[in-house]
Amino acid sequence: MARDSDKPVLLWFRQDLRLADNPALHAAVASGRPVLPVYILDNETPGAWRQGGAARWWLHHSLAALARNLGTLGAPLVLRRGEARRVVAGLVKDTGAAAVYWNRCYEPQAIARDETIKAMLKQDGIEARSFNSALLHEPWTVENKAGEPFRVYSAFWRACLARDEPEAPLPAPKALVPATAESDRLEDWALLPTAPNWAKGFEAAWTPGEDGARDRLTGFLDEAVNRYKAQRDRPDIAATSRLSPHLHFGEIGPRQIWHATQAAIAAGGASETSALKFLSEVGWREFSHHLLYHNRTLPEAPLRQEFADFPWHENGAALAAWQRGRTGYPIVDAGMRELWATGWMHNRVRMIVASFLVKDLLIPWQEGEAWFWDTLVDADLANNAASWQWVAGCGADAAPYFRIFNPVLQGGKFDPDGAYVRRWIPELAQLPAAHIHKPWLAPDAVLAAAGVTLGESYPTPIVDHGTARDRALAAFSRIKKAA
Ligand code: FAD
Numbered sequence: 001m002a003r004d005s006d007k008p009v010l011l012w013f014r015q016d017l018r019l020a021d022n023p024a025l026h027a028a029v030a031s032g033r034p035v036l037p038v039y040i041l042d043n044e045t046p047g048a049w050r051q052g053g054a055a056r057w058w059l060h061h062s063l064a065a066l067a068r069n070l071g072t073l074g075a076p077l078v079l080r081r082g083e084a085r086r087v088v089a090g091l092v093k094d095t096g097a098a099a100v101y102w103n104r105c106y107e108p109q110a111i112a113r114d115e116t117i118k119a120m121l122k123q124d125g126i127e128a129r130s131f132n133s134a135l136l137h138e139p140w141t142v143e144n145k146a147g148e149p150f151r152v153y154s155a156f157w158r159a160c161l162a163r164d165e166p167e168a169p170l171p172a173p174k175a176l177v178p179a180t181a182e183s184d185r186l187e188d189w190a191l192l193p194t195a196p197n198w199a200k201g202f203e204a205a206w207t208p209g210e211d212g213a214r215d216r217l218t219g220f221l222d223e224a225v226n227r228y229k230a231q232r233d234r235p236d237i238a239a240t241s242r243l244s245p246h247l248h249f250g251e252i253g254p255r256q257i258w259h260a261t262q263a264a265i266a267a268g269g270a271s272e273t274s275a276l277k278f279l280s281e282v283g284w285r286e287f288s289h290h291l292l293y294h295n296r297t298l299p300e301a302p303l304r305q306e307f308a309d310f311p312w313h314e315n316g317a318a319l320a321a322w323q324r325g326r327t328g329y330p331i332v333d334a335g336m337r338e339l340w341a342t343g344w345m346h347n348r349v350r351m352i353v354a355s356f357l358v359k360d361l362l363i364p365w366q367e368g369e370a371w372f373w374d375t376l377v378d379a380d381l382a383n384n385a386a387s388w389q390w391v392a393g394c395g396a397d398a399a400p401y402f403r404i405f406n407p408v409l410q411g412g413k414f415d416p417d418g419a420y421v422r423r424w425i426p427e428l429a430q431l432p433a434a435h436i437h438k439p440w441l442a443p444d445a446v447l448a449a450a451g452v453t454l455g456e457s458y459p460t461p462i463v464d465h466g467t468a469r470d471r472a473l474a475a476f477s478r479i480k481k482a483a
Contacts, residue, residue, distance in 0.1 A: 007098035008034040008179035010091055013077075014110075016103040016133045016250035017066045018210040021169035023131035024101040034179035036095055037070055037077050039063055041189055044083035047109045049299075049381055052374035054343040055248075057199045058208050060191035062249050065209025067186070075178035079186060085117050092126055095181050100126060103133035103250070106289050107381050108296040136166040136254050136286055139293035149294040151396045156290070157283040169256045201341040206245065206377065213246035217257060221264045221275075229274040232281075235335075235346035236420040241278065242344065244378035247285065254282055288386035291396055299385040300366065302394035306479045310394075313362040321462050322357050323371055325425075328461035330437055331411035332356045334424035341424070343377035348414050354391040355405040360468040362475060365392040393476075401476045404469050411437030427457045 009028040016022055017039075028035045043050050051059060067077040080087045088100060100121055105114070114130065121128040132138055142159055143149060150156035193199050207215065220241040231239035246252045261279055264270035292298045302308055321327050325336035335349035345353070350372075357368045369388040373379045389395025393403075415421055418436030422429045428436060430450035435442035439452060440460055447454065454460050 004098065005033060007096050008036040009099045009101055010088070010095070010097040011035050011037045012088065012100060012102040013037060013039045013066065014102060014250075015105055015248065016253075017062045018213070018251050018253070019066075019069055019073075019172035020210065020214075021133065021253045021256050022103065022172075023133055023170060024103045024129070025173065026170045027129065027131065028099075028101050029173045029176045031099065032177075033098065034177040035075060036091070036097060036179040036181060037075055038087075038091060038181075039066075039077060039079055040084050040087045041079070041081040042084040042087075042113075043081075045085070045109065045113045048113070049107065049109065049373075052376070052379050053193060054199070054202070054375050054377045055379045056191040057193065057202055057343070058206070058245055058249060058377045060186065060189070061206075061208035062251060063186055065211065065251075069210060073173065073176050073178065075176055076180050076183065078181050079184040079189070081184055081189065084113055085120065088117055089120065091181060092121070092124070095179060098127060099129070101129050101131070104130045106134065106139060106293045108292070111293075133253050134250060135289055136160065136258060136282075137163060139290040142290060149290060150287070153284065153287050153397045156287050157280055160283060160286065166255045166258050169253065169259055198340075199343070202343050202377065205342040205344065208245070208249070208251070210251045213243065213252035216241065216243055216246060217252060217260055221260060221270060225261070225264065225270045225278060226274050229271075229277040232277070233348045233414050235338075235349050236415050236417065236423075240347065244380075244383075245344070245376075248378045248380045248383075254286070257282055285383055288380075288382040291386050292382040295396075298389065298395075299369070299381055302392070303389055303396055304394045304398070307392070307394035310364075310479050311362075311475050312364040315361060315363060318361045318462055319357075319363055319367055321459070322353070322361065322363070322368075326459050326462075327356065328440065328459040329356065329407040329411075329465075330418075330421040330425055330428060330439065331407050331415060334415075334421045337424040339372075339375050343375065345376070346420075348410075349420075350387065351391055352405050352407060352410050354388060356407055358388075358392045359401075359404045359472040360407075360463050360465060362468075362472060365389065365394070402473060404472055406465060406469075408438045408465070425458070428452060 009031055011025055011028045019025060042048055070077050091097065092100065118128045137160055142156065150159065224239055227239040231237050243252065258279060261270065261275050265272050265275050295303060322336060325333035327333055331349065332353050335345050335353045339345040354368055357363050358365050365388040369384055372384055386395060390398045393399060393401030418433045421436050428439060431439060431442065431452060435446055439458060440454060452458055
C-alpha cells in the first residue's frame with residue numbers, strides 16, 4: 001500500500017502554460033508529493049467555449065513547448081481529452097492522487113465547472129486548491145467606495161495602482177518528483193489545420209511557449225518600450241509588445257510583466273512615462289477580466305440595456321467582404337488580411353475594422369466578435385467581448401456610439417506613408433501615399449500607372465462612408481428616443 005506522501009498531486013494546467021510564476025505548480029512541488037502534470041482538452045463541459053481555429057494552432061505549439069520544459073524536469077505532461085469533471089475524477093482514481101491543484105480561470109463557464117469539481121473532490125476527501133496566476137488583482141478585491149465593481153476604466157486603474165504592488169513572481173522549480181499516467185498523443189488531437197494549412201504565415205510571426213513569451217517581453221523592454229507611448233497607435237511600426245497570445249495562454253503572467261517593466265524603469269533602460277503607459281494597457285486586460293467576472297453575459301448581451309433593441313442589419317454579403325478584406329477601404333482590408341495571415345491584428349486597426357462593421361455596415365458586434373474568436377491567436381473571452389462592446393458603444397466605459405471612425409482619415413493619420421496597407425494589400429503597393437487610403441478618388445492615370453483596376457484588382461467601396469455614417473446616427477437616435 002502506497003504511503004500517504006507517495007500519493008501524487010495532480011497539477012491541472014489550463015490557461016497557465018508555464019513553469020515560472022506558476023503558484024499551483026509551486027505549491028504542488030512544495031507539498032513534497034510527486035507531481036502529475038495534466039492538460040485536459042475540455043470541449044465537452046456543457047456551455048464551455050470551444051477554442052477557435054487560430055487558438056487551436058497556438059495551443060498545439062504551446063503544449064509542445066510546455067511538454068519540452070517539463071521534460072527537462074523529468075516530468076511528462078499527461079494529455080487527456082473529455083469533460084474535465086470526468087477526466088479529473090478518473091485520473092484521481094487511477095493514480096491515487098491525494099490532491100488537485102490549479103490556477104484560476106475567470107470565464108463564467110470555467111468558474112461553474114471548477115466549483116463543481118472542487119465540491120466533487122472535497123466530497124471524496126481529496127484536497128482541492130486553486131491559485132491566482134492570471135491577474136494582478138482578484139476581481140472581487142477591487143471595488144469602488146460603494147463596494148461595487150468599477151464601470152469606468154480610469155478610476156479602476158487608479159484604484160489598482162493605489163493597492164499594494166502585485167506580488168513578486170515565483171521562480172520556476174529546479175526539480176520535482178514526477179508522477180505519470182497514460183497520455184494521449186498531441187498529434188491525435190488534430191489541433192493544427194491540414195487541408196488547407198491556413199496557418200503557414202503564423203509560424204514566421206510567432207514562437208508559442210514560455211521561452212517565446214520571455215524573449216518577446218525582453219525584446220520589447222530592450223528595444224521598443226520607449227517608443228510605446230508615442231507610436232503604439234501606428235500599425236506600420238513595431239511599437240507594441242505582441243504579448244497578447246502569450247498572456248492569453250498564460251505562458252507569461254501579468255506579475256512577471258509588471259515587475260520586469262518596473263525593473264527596466266528602475267535600471268534607467270525604460271522611460272517611465274512610456275513604460276507606465278504600457279502597464280496601463282495591461283490594466284485594460286485586467287479591467288476586461290473583472291468586467292467579465294462581474295457580468296457573465298458580457299460575450300453575448302450588451303451591457304447597456306438600450307442596445308438590446310438596436311436596429312442591426314443582417315447582411316451576409318457585406319459580412320463576407322469584411323471577413324475577406326474586400327470592403328474597398330484599404331485600412332480595413334489590410335487589417336482583416338493581417339488577421340487572416342498572422343492570427344493577430346494591431347489594436348488601432350482592430351478598433352477601425354470593428355467600428356466599420358458595427359457602424360458603417362450596421363452588422364451586430366457579436367458577428368465580429370465571433371470572427372475574431374475564430375481567427376485571433378489571442379482570442380480571449382474577456383478582452384474580445386469587452387473590446388467589441390467598447391467599440392459598439394454598448395459596453396462599460398465605452399466609446400460613445402456617435403464616435404464613428406472615418407477609415408480614410410484613420411488610415412492617413414496612423415499609416416501616413418501607407419506602408420501598412422502596402423504590406424497587406426500588394427495590389428495597391430504601387431499607389432502613391434496621397435491616394436493609398438482612398439483609391440476610388442485617385443485620377444485614372446494614377447491608378448493605371450499603379451496597375452490598379454478598381455472593381456477588378458481591388459474593390460470599390462461597398463458603402464459610402466458619409467451615407468453610412470448618417471444611417472448609423474439615425475439608427476442610434478431611434479434607440480436613444482426609445483430609452
Ligand atoms: P500591447 O499594446 O503591447 O499591450 C500589452 C497587453 O495589454 C496586451 O498583450 C493585452 O494583453 C493587453 N491589452 C492591450 N490593449 C488592450 C485592450 N484594449 N483590452 C484588453 N487588453 C489589452 N485582446 C486580446 O488579448 N484578445 C482579444 O480577443 C482581443 N479582441 C479585441 C477586439 C477588438 C474589437 C479590439 C478593439 C481589441 C481587442 N483586443 C483583444 C485588445 C487589443 O487589441 C490587444 O490586446 C492588443 O492589440 C494586443 O497587442 P499587444 O500584445 O502588442 O498589446
